[in-house]
Amino acid sequence: MGQAMSEGVLQAKLWYAQRISAMVLGLCVAIHLAIIFYAIRGGLTAQEILGRTQGNVLFAIFYEIFVLACFVHAPIGMANILQETFPKSSVARPIAWILALLILILGTTAVVGVFTGGQI
């Protein structure tokens, strides 16, 4: 370990991470929307959805990538907004971390849920 990373360099890295994750999200959202348009033809049922996703490794990988991109992207933006709105408080980082963990845990739980069909 060298000297501690300066605050500016950390923020530059976060900005980069947010930019890359935005590119991933752009792609994921487009695919996600296309699937929605395809899936809602002739109504939408839980059976139909699970029929597509259960045991489908590609679906699971795709949505886990989606979750990971959100996990990176959203908390960085939230931290920036909080930091600018409440510059004197130190709530930005803790709240961003809570949001990050929520997205990761709830998102991954959802992916596991549709992959297994809720059988674990």
Place this chain on the structure above:
Amino acid sequence: MSNSDLKVKVWRGSQEGEFVEYLVPRNPNQTVLDVVTYIQRKLDPTLSYRFACRVGMCGSCAMTVNGVARWTCRTHVSKIVEGDSLEIAPLNNLPVIKDLATDMREFFNKWKGAVGFFKGDKTRHDDFTKVQPNSEERQLADAGIECIGCGVCYASCEVVQSRPNYLGPAALNRAWTLTNDVRDVQQLERMQAVAGDAGCHACHSQGSCTEFCPKAIEPTASIAGLKKLVARAAVRGSKWGKL
């Protein structure tokens, strides 16, 4: 009072103060600076304001006119007058010393903070560095080089307003031109200085600086260039090394 008189409200005081109305005769091709000068010479010699060249070179006469920061020496009254009224105030985002004169120390200190000054490693005994006019670096530097330091961008910037430690568009634009100066030897130091929330990454790309710059410079584009360059230098490194 003739019907063609301008009703000019001028900020009097310092941080605390009030607008005082003056009646100023209209003239063809009159600039806002002409109006302010008329008030000081003919109506109230205690009015304080700042100007020097009168021809758009020195960057000292910027004020807030009808709510927008402008260079007053090259702003014609006829282009911006609302009815027969003008409201002239000091620049935003800077402490007011008196009337229309602001304290610009912080503005210029931030240029220094962004390492917005040149440092080379050649002496008078070395040959000139040859920079091709059509090289990419020279073109990028040219795009931002004509800044006169008037502070209009700084006064128009929403981020400067909400983050007092933000370096601001002018300082970052200057940093970007120097980043593209192949003779400069402070590149790593400069990238450190402009990284993060006090620097380029705080910019919202809202573009007020670019919209109001009287020299038609695009600080938003310069800042975007810095954002990319600095973030890459932090993650992957740059031709000058890693941050």
